[in-house]
Amino acid sequence: MGLVTANIHLGVGATLWSGVLAAAERNDVNLVCFPGGPLRPAGAPRAALYDLVGPGRLDGVICWTSTLGLPAPGDERAARLVERLGELPVVSLNRALEDHETLRLDSYAGMRAAVGHLVGEHGRRRLACVRGPLANPVPRDRHRAYADALARHRVPRDRSLVVAATDFGGRAGAAAMRVLVDVRGMLPGRDFDAVVACSDVLAADVLRFLTGRGVRVPEDVAVVGFNDSPEAPPPWRCWRRTPPACSSSPATSPTRTASTSPRGRAAARAAPTRPS
Numbered sequence: 001m002g003l004v005t006a007n008i009h010l011g012v013g014a015t016l017w018s019g020v021l022a023a024a025e026r027n028d029v030n031l032v033c034f035p036g037g038p039l040r041p042a043g044a045p046r047a048a049l050y051d052l053v054g055p056g057r058l059d060g061v062i063c064w065t066s067t068l069g070l071p072a073p074g075d076e077r078a079a080r081l082v083e084r085l086g087e088l089p090v091v092s093l094n095r096a097l098e099d100h101e102t103l104r105l106d107s108y109a110g111m112r113a114a115v116g117h118l119v120g121e122h123g124r125r126r127l128a129c130v131r132g133p134l135a136n137p138v139p140r141d142r143h144r145a146y147a148d149a150l151a152r153h154r155v156p157r158d159r160s161l162v163v164a165a166t167d168f169g170g171r172a173g174a175a176a177m178r179v180l181v182d183v184r185g186m187l188p189g190r191d192f193d194a195v196v197a198c199s200d201v202l203a204a205d206v207l208r209f210l211t212g213r214g215v216r217v218p219e220d221v222a223v224v225g226f227n228d229s230p231e232a233p234p235p236w237r238c239w240r241r242t243p244p245a246c247s248s249s250p251a252t253s254p255t256r257t258a259s260t261s262p263r264g265r266a267a268a269r270a271a272p273t274r275p276s
Contacts, residue, residue, distance in 0.1 A: 007035050050081045063085060
């Protein structure tokens with residue numbers, strides 16, 4: 001069995017890896033992992049791992065399609081990978097891939113609930129948003145949920161409070177916050193009283209940035225992340241929605257769950273209620 005994914009060391013990628021590995025051990029299945037990074041931008045050396053994926057080595061594949069950036073029209077290596085996957089049984093995660101079975105994980109519902117929690121339970125009204133990479137469909141869904149939740153709660157939307165992270169890697173969240181605070185001149189606690197980050201990795205970086213600037217979290221600015229990743233600081237309160245995770249074929253409407261982890265669990269890490 002093959003696991004084809006951008007990474008197994010960062011964010012929910014580490015959780016996915018440990019879950020798939022445990023399942024393989026329980027079922028006495030040999031597992032080969034191909035953590036070759038995203039296919040775009042092209043040219044990353046470790047993407048050569050994907051050239052090893054094929055029916056000569058594997059009986060089936062779990063492919064975390066959204067992290068790879070598939071489908072990627074015009075990319076030669078991506079086209080070769082999709083062609084070889086077409087010769088194998090495949091479960092595609094988070095994005096449809098040709099006619100393969102797809103497990104759709106609903107980022108939209110989880111993030112909309114998390115933003116609603118900040119507004120409804122904690123009274124936050126000026127919510128900044130740190131998006132993930134613009135080319136990735138998952139942060140696009142989470143940003144759409146952020147915007148829709150603000151509208152639903154009649155909170156004015158300020159586009160100047162939205163910044164995009166270049167990736168989900170270390171320090172990307174801090175770089176986005178520097179744009180918000182240093183370039184746009186937004187003052188924490190005055191111009192925004194919460195930060196909605198599209199992953200726990202970004203949220204942890206936001207937290208470090210704010211505390212490094214002397215901002216009190218959550219008293220001045222609340223921070224919410226997504227994924228229940230290992231990077232999330234342990235003291236944060238974990239708030240979960242737990243409907244069952246389901247699979248759907250590409251021919252059906254997407255199955256909506258509030259899950260972005262392989263154990264069917266989503267978490268938004270929110271600040272405790274302000275003391276009265």
